[in-house]
Amino acid sequence: MTGLAPHLSDESLTAIAVERTGSVTTPKGFRAAGLAVGIKASGNPDLALVVNDGPLQDAAAVFTSNRIFAAPVQWSRDASADGVLKAVVLNSGGANACTGKDGLADSAKTAVQVASGLDCAVGDVAVCSTGLIGVRLPMEALLSGVDQAVGQLSPQGGPNAAQAIMTTDTVRKMASYTSPDGWSIGGIAKGAGMLAPALATMLVVLTTDADVKPLALDTALKQATSVSFDRVDSDGCQSTNDSVILMSSGASGYAPDPREFATALAAVCRDLGLQLLADAEGAAHDIAITVKGAASLDDALEVARSIARNNLFKCAIFGNDPNWGRVLAAAGTTKAAFEVENLDVFFNGVGVYRQGAIGEDRSLVDLSARQVEVVMDLHHGAHQATVWTNDLTYDYVKENAEYSS
Amino acid sequence: MTGLAPHLSDESLTAIAVERTGSVTTPKGFRAAGLAVGIKASGNPDLALVVNDGPLQDAAAVFTSNRIFAAPVQWSRDASADGVLKAVVLNSGGANACTGKDGLADSAKTAVQVASGLDCAVGDVAVCSTGLIGVRLPMEALLSGVDQAVGQLSPQGGPNAAQAIMTTDTVRKMASYTSPDGWSIGGIAKGAGMLAPALATMLVVLTTDADVKPLALDTALKQATSVSFDRVDSDGCQSTNDSVILMSSGASGYAPDPREFATALAAVCRDLGLQLLADAEGAAHDIAITVKGAASLDDALEVARSIARNNLFKCAIFGNDPNWGRVLAAAGTTKAAFEVENLDVFFNGVGVYRQGAIGEDRSLVDLSARQVEVVMDLHHGAHQATVWTNDLTYDYVKENAEYSS
Incomplete structure (x- = not known):
């Protein structure tokens, strides 16, 4: 790589108007929930669910390149490999990393519970976790929490989902872009700066109602992360759980030019990345x-x-x-x-x-x-x-x- | 590189008895001086001179691999390239780095003053500096200081030289090894831990009276640094001034086995490296x-x-x-x-x-x-x-x- 496509230049990205009031439920065709189910001892919100009601269920994802990766990363890498996802379930209060085969089974059980509640294939459910490494998740609380989350799904649920994935974050992170043509992109993120990953994870869920071909979705996500999250650098420490998942519902019925879509996605990702940076608790600059x-x-x-x-x-x-x-x-x-x-x-x-x-x-x-x-x-x-x-x-x-x- | 020669293994190195009372004047054929000449505002010692009285004047050296290197590094790399050095002059209180052509001229003038005082070739004098980057050295004080240092040269001057190269160091660093066969290796070092190179420099001068062929001297030094200073790791920050210079007088008249010499040299270097680490001011472990x-x-x-x-x-x-x-x-x-x-x-x-x-x-x-x-x-x-x-x-x-x- 020696150059960057013009549609990903700093000028192109800063020309995109990103708002911080919208989230994963800004695009049409998505519902979300975020609530406290008893995973965190503090009683704070700790479970989020984001569901794609279609008509399309295209998806793309990128994960940590660390060779030591958590059970949910292993599960979600497999689940997203075919480019189809119906839902993402995320928990804070436990990373489910370095937990061996039992931990992988816990991620699978979580996906099964979501699939059962949504009546979809278990292989279409991605799982993300963040929190302590080397500790098993409280599965009883988590599984009954999944049922509660399914019951609370709402087209206005994005901000609650953003809240429920916070760990050392002091503010929830949300961003969205709405095109004059009627399609939009929304996102939520978790991470107290890449510089101070005390809980060692960046989780991002992105949604869009644009009608984007699966291959273009994948290309756009890789390009977007390369000029956003990959450039929020720190000590080069990559966590065991980092995940960025993008789902497309196609519910706007509009198919934007792939480069136009990629530019907007990159701008939303860059804005989320800068929100992570600004919330690095220990940082003064x-x-x-x-x-x-x-x-x-x-x-x-x-x-x-x-x-x-x-x-x-x-x-x-x-x-x-x-x-x-x-x-x-x-x-x-x-x-x-x-x-x-x-x-x-x-x-x-x-x-x-x-x-x-x-x-x-x-x-x-x-x-x-x-x-x-x-x-x-x-x-x-x-x-x-x-x-x-x-x-x-x-x-x-x-x-x-x-x-x- | 997939393996390490047995004579450089941890076991071989720890079997070598390194003492911290000896220094560059422990080997026969060397004199040194260290004194305050007014480079440091504090009035602390700031100039050191180490002279090889022979009969041999073989030398080897390794320098920072940073592409931004100081004037004295440029000078000394050239001076040592032919494997012959008569003396090393070192100052603290100024790194003479990022000082352009004028800075290089300052290093050259320093070498000329030493060569004049010792009646040797200017190309046989290495120069080392440590202190602030981007500031010119007070040359008047330095050059008259060189004359004073020549006058104070002594076969017991090693500890004074070790003292004069300190910056944020809290203790001077010295080490030596004396073989039962009558030859020895001595060294002095400067650096407050590689982890806290506040003045951004590690300087090391090593001497030996063993009769070692120039090629073996060079090989031994490269091997020694690879298992000592190169392994005292930190943030990977290499300074503009790092220099390790080894001179051989051959004055013991004894020619040790090259591997035996290399083992002893590596052990002395490793001990000096651990002294740097232990003196990292900010460190608790x-x-x-x-x-x-x-x-x-x-x-x-x-x-x-x-x-x-x-x-x-x-x-x-x-x-x-x-x-x-x-x-x-x-x-x-x-x-x-x-x-x-x-x-x-x-x-x-x-x-x-x-x-x-x-x-x-x-x-x-x-x-x-x-x-x-x-x-x-x-x-x-x-x-x-x-x-x-x-x-x-x-x-x-x-x-x-x-x-x-």
């Missing part, structure tokens, strides 16, 4: 790292990720320190094409390092706001990419030191 | 991560490094939390050969995860001591490797947030 002038998209991404994963750089941002030496040192560990004497580094628009030499006075940089923009220009080509991350803070350490998996 | 049962040495190292670089794991250790889920999740991101259902994980000897399932009670693990041992058995081969790291703490963040490069 949201950092956008843009590498431009790269010989290829891969080069731009490699340099941006290298900076985003550099702990020294992330600590410096926490200290409001425009430490360009650390940006350079991170870039220097990559194989990207550039000449050292041509590099520029900008912090919030101030060129602190220009053409390979000390640039404007670093005291001109104000890093007191939460949003920080770091730009590195390699002056070696026409490609660019942005990666988002958070700073490394006392609270990040505290949250992840005191959390026990 | 020193963590040894051993991966065994690997199909190759590369597999063992890939998994061990992946664990060592995982921020969530490092926060958990700070919180005295034997979080095996994070160890597994880190291993799951690698390409190493293993089957998930065969994995074992031990924290300080307690098998918290056995044969792919929850093992002994995690409450049996006591992580209150500074030394922590994590072992992962892949059960897929006969290779093993250990990587050392520190935990991620409030103080690490503090030190690196408040430091300004």
Whole structure:
């Protein structure tokens, strides 16, 4: 990969008007529920169900690439492999990861209960879990909870579903886009920043009532995640449970141009990704790292990720320190094409390092706001990419030191 | 690389008796000095000189692989390329990095001053610097300091040299090995843990009076760094100034077996590496991560490094939390050969995860001591490797947030 299709460029995506009031029930043909069934000791909502009433039941999904993956990931990968899903059931309060064959059986039993309640095939039910690793789920509460959820399904249930998948999240995450042509995309997400995955999971459910061919659905989802969730970078830690599931009902009766659909889906995903970032509990800054002038998209991404994963750089941002030496040192560990004497580094628009030499006075940089923009220009080509991350803070350490998996 | 020569195995290295009282002047044929010349505002010692009086003047060196490297690295790489060095001059209080052509000229002037004082070729003088990036060195103080250092050279000067290269270090680092056959190896090092390179540099000078052929010297140094400094892992951040320089005087008149020499050199380097780790100011734990049962040495190292670089794991250790889920999740991101259902994980000897399932009670693990041992058995081969790291703490963040490069 050396380039990005124009319909996925930063310009194309920012032109899409994404709203944060809509959710998975914004598109026609979907019902959802979210409620407390006793999985969490706190009594907070812990079970969500999203159902596609059709007429189409096309689906696509992407999962964690971690080789150590949870039982629900194994189940849902199989269930979605044929591109057909009727429903997704999600629980917080337990990840059902590293639980062996018994854990896989628990995911299967959950799907069976949903299929029974909806009168559909068990292989058309995806299962997602988030919470503690290495602990079995309270199946009695979960299964009777599934029946309750089926009873509470509603075309207005999306926000409740968004609420029920929260763990360390302080706010629920929802996003939607409605086309002037009458079709829409909606989504809910769970995750307290990729940077502080204390409960180690990002779960996303997306819905649409556009009439999109299964192959185009799959392509659009892969493209969308590549420019959204994959770019909300952190320490590169991928969890055991990460899942992104997209279902299409076709209920709008409108078949948009595949590229138009892909652009809108990517914009919704990027908005959800930035909501995850903004809710990273331990973080004091949201950092956008843009590498431009790269010989290829891969080069731009490699340099941006290298900076985003550099702990020294992330600590410096926490200290409001425009430490360009650390940006350079991170870039220097990559194989990207550039000449050292041509590099520029900008912090919030101030060129602190220009053409390979000390640039404007670093005291001109104000890093007191939460949003920080770091730009590195390699002056070696026409490609660019942005990666988002958070700073490394006392609270990040505290949250992840005191959390026990 | 799939295996390690037997003379570099953990067993071979731990059999070598390394002392921490000797230094670069323990081997015969070396003089050194360390003193305050006014580079540091604090008035602390900031200039060191190590001179090889021969009869041999063989040398080998390894430098940072970061593409953004400091002027002294560029200078010393050239100076050592022919395998001959008469002296190494080192300053703290300024890294002379990202300082452009003027900075390179400063390194050259420093070498010229040393060569003039010692009456040797300027191309036989290596230069090392550590301190702030992006700031020029106070050359007047430095050059007159060189003359003072030449005047203070002494066969007992090693400890002073070790003192003068400290930056955020709380203790000076020295190590030596003396063979029953009458030859010895000595070393000094600078670095407050690889984990907290607030001044972003590890400098090491090694000396020996063994009669070792230049090629064997080079091979031994590369092998030694590969099993010592390269395994003191952290965030993978390599600095702009890292340098390890080895000089041989041959003054003992004894030519040891090359493998015997390489083993002793590796043991001295490993001891210095562990001293760097123990002095990581922000750290509360020193963590040894051993991966065994690997199909190759590369597999063992890939998994061990992946664990060592995982921020969530490092926060958990700070919180005295034997979080095996994070160890597994880190291993799951690698390409190493293993089957998930065969994995074992031990924290300080307690098998918290056995044969792919929850093992002994995690409450049996006591992580209150500074030394922590994590072992992962892949059960897929006969290779093993250990990587050392520190935990991620409030103080690490503090030190690196408040430091300004």
